[in-house]
Amino acid sequence: MAIKTPLEYINSLKDGRVVYYGGELVKDITKHPFLRINVDWLAMDYVLENDPKYKKLILDKNEDGETVPFILSAQRSKQDLLRLRDLVKLMARVCYGKPSGAKFVGKDGLNAVTVVSQRVDKKYGTSYVKNVEAYRKYLQTNDLSLALAMTDVKGDRGLRPSKQQPHQDYYVHIVKETKDGIIVRGAKTHISQSPACNEMIVVPCRAMKEDDKDYAVSFGVPCNAKGITFISTECEAREPGNYFDYPISGSSFINDALVVFDDVFIPNERIFLKKEWELAGDIAYMFGNFHRLSAETYKAAELEMVTGAAILMAEYNGIDKASHVQEKLSWLIQYAETVEVLGRAACEHCVTEPDSNLVYPNPMIANICKLHFADNWHQATKYVQDIAGGIVVTAPSFKDWSNPKERPLMEKYFGGKAGVPTEDRLKMVKLIKDETSPYEDVLTIHAEGSLAAQKMSILGLADFERYKSAAKRAARIKDIKDPIYRELPEFPSKTYKY
Numbered sequence: 337m338a339i340k341t342p343l344e345y346i347n348s349l350k351d352g353r354v355v356y357y358g359g360e361l362v363k364d365i366t367k368h369p370f371l372r373i374n375v376d377w378l379a380m381d382y383v384l385e386n387d388p389k390y391k392k393l394i395l396d397k398n399e400d401g402e403t404v405p406f407i408l409s410a411q412r413s414k415q416d417l418l419r420l421r422d423l424v425k426l427m428a429r430v431c432y433g434k435p436s437g438a439k440f441v442g443k444d445g446l447n448a449v450t451v452v453s454q455r456v457d458k459k460y461g462t463s464y465v466k467n468v469e470a471y472r473k474y475l476q477t478n479d480l481s482l483a484l485a486m487t488d489v490k491g492d493r494g495l496r497p498s499k500q501q502p503h504q505d506y507y508v509h510i511v512k513e514t515k516d517g518i519i520v521r522g523a524k525t526h527i528s529q530s531p532a533c534n535e536m537i538v539v540p541c542r543a544m545k546e547d548d549k550d551y552a553v554s555f556g557v558p559c560n561a562k563g564i565t566f567i568s569t570e571c572e573a574r575e576p577g578n579y580f581d582y583p584i585s586g587s588s589f590i591n592d593a594l595v596v597f598d599d600v601f602i603p604n605e606r607i608f609l610k611k612e613w614e615l616a617g618d619i620a621y622m623f624g625n626f627h628r629l630s631a632e633t634y635k636a637a638e639l640e641m642v643t644g645a646a647i648l649m650a651e652y653n654g655i656d657k658a659s660h661v662q663e664k665l666s667w668l669i670q671y672a673e674t675v676e677v678l679g680r681a682a683c684e685h686c687v688t689e690p691d692s693n694l695v696y697p698n699p700m701i702a703n704i705c706k707l708h709f710a711d712n713w714h715q716a717t718k719y720v721q722d723i724a725g726g727i728v729v730t731a732p733s734f735k736d737w738s739n740p741k742e743r744p745l746m747e748k749y750f751g752g753k754a755g756v757p758t759e760d761r762l763k764m765v766k767l768i769k770d771e772t773s774p775y776e777d778v779l780t781i782h783a784e785g786s787l788a789a790q791k792m793s794i795l796g797l798a799d800f801e802r803y804k805s806a807a808k809r810a811a812r813i814k815d816i817k818d819p820i821y822r823e824l825p826e827f828p829s830k831t832y833k834y
């Protein structure tokens with residue numbers, strides 16, 4: 337098999353998968369008016385892969401000399417990470433600030449199990465490395481789309497998986513073992529792109545204790561496997577094909593579905609973790625390390641667009657020289673550029689994972705970048721909405737704009753600065769409405785891990801001794817432990833008589 341064409345990918349989804357949308361079972365997702373938006377968006381991966389202009393960036397050769405997508409290769413150097421960043425940035429720019437999704441999250445799950453399977457095999461004498469390598473090759477050579485299912489539905493967040501009530505299925509777990517494999521039950525939630533992917537890689541979302549060992553499970557599974565049901569989220573765009581009112585959500589429906597595993601059989605060769613509970617948390621942590629690059633790169637592209645919308649709206653409204661607007665624009669530019677610079681710096685200062693020789697972005701810088709982005713998003717949307725005005729929520733729809741009776745009235749009364757076409761002003765207003773929706777707000781806070789997750793990582797990675805030694809030295813307290821501060825010279829008056 338070679339690189340798929342967009343049509344081959346689309347046709348591959350007609351495989352009997354069980355997908356619900358809006359209360360109805362959908363027979364063919366490629367024909368459904370809303371699910372098609374999701375499919376079309378994922379197919380952009382394949383459009384780019386087949387475009388000779390991007391071949392050098394997007395395609396790679398595997399060890400057998402076959403042409404495969406670079407995004408499914410393991411990154412082994414800083415240059416690989418920077419190339420991946422360029423690739424994700426290109427995809428996000430093409431997809432209006434959203435990543436193209438066919439392998440975007442899944443590849444990070446694949447890298448996580450690549451690293452952790454080495455540790456598990458070393459500790460328990462298992463042979464998961466072989467399974468992961470074979471799975472990577474299968475995905476590469478068939479150019480398959482891949483979702484990542486990590487987040488369990490979780491029930492009571494204060495209780496561990498095995499202690500949940502009134503049932504034990506809040507986390508995906510093993511219910512039976514046979515000589516050929518395992519049977520799993522439970523549900524994962526918010527699983528982006530999953531109803532339109534070929535495969536799904538399933539990993540634990542947290543550390544486990546011995547009681548939870550049945551929940552320490554990871555595997556790869558086709559999305560049409562018997563027992564898997566997808567319940568789609570509702571598309572933000574209310575009218576397919578209406579890019580005037582829904583310029584972003586009309587083209588990039590992420591479809592973060594609920595995925596139910598109702599006694600799904602997983603063959604032995606597709607298992608990457610089976611009850612080795614001590615290493616379940618490592619997979620979740622490693623996924624975060626790899627996924628930061630993806631998240632931060634598309635956010636940087638998204639912020640270019642958000643900042644551009646604020647600048648244009650200020651110009652269209654004739655307020656671009658007002659001091660309060662300039663202040664907001666300068667804040668937005670520093671926000672966008674900080675995310676870009678931190679994301680890139682995390683790759684420049686990447687970490688090599690000793691168990692597998694894979695590299696991932698520097699976790700301290702990457703977590704700071706993610707936190708900076710998520711923590712400041714609402715401030716950014718506040719500024720953009722403030723500059724744009726109330727019209728963001730009150731502008732009539734494309735149906736009114738298309739009505740020859742209403743159009744002249746809208747042309748005349750929704751005009752802004754002379755020379756700016758009313759249509760452009762309205763289109764920008766709609767872009768801001770779509771891009772600053774509650775969906776975008778919640779995505780920014782929670783997708784790729786909630787705020788507390790980044791704060792915990794930052795605290796866990798911090799060099800506390802360096803900070804404390806700096807303070808102790810300045811306060812002339814002895815017992816400085818950090819070698820940098822311990823060895824700094826004294827002021828001359830301490831050493832010389834003068």
Ligand SMILES: Cc1cc2nc3c(=O)[nH]c(=O)nc-3n(C[C@H](O)[C@H](O)[C@H](O)COP(=O)(O)OP(=O)(O)OC[C@H]3O[C@@H](n4cnc5c(N)ncnc54)[C@H](O)[C@@H]3O)c2cc1C
Pocket residue numbers: 441484485486487490493494525526527528529592778779782783784785786787788789
């Ligand atoms: C748009 C979108 C796309 C996503 N895509 C994917 C995907 O493709 N694959 C995937 O696996 N996941 C995905 N996620 C899931 C994402 O990683 C989670 O939303 C995130 O980890 C938070 O989990 P949660 O939504 O269950 O919220 P919760 O865990 O319920 O968090 C809500 C609050 O509770 C706090 N909290 C939770 N547990 C505890 C505790 N034990 N003690 C103290 N405080 C606690 C959190 O810090 C937070 O403040 C996506 C999420 C979104 C919104």
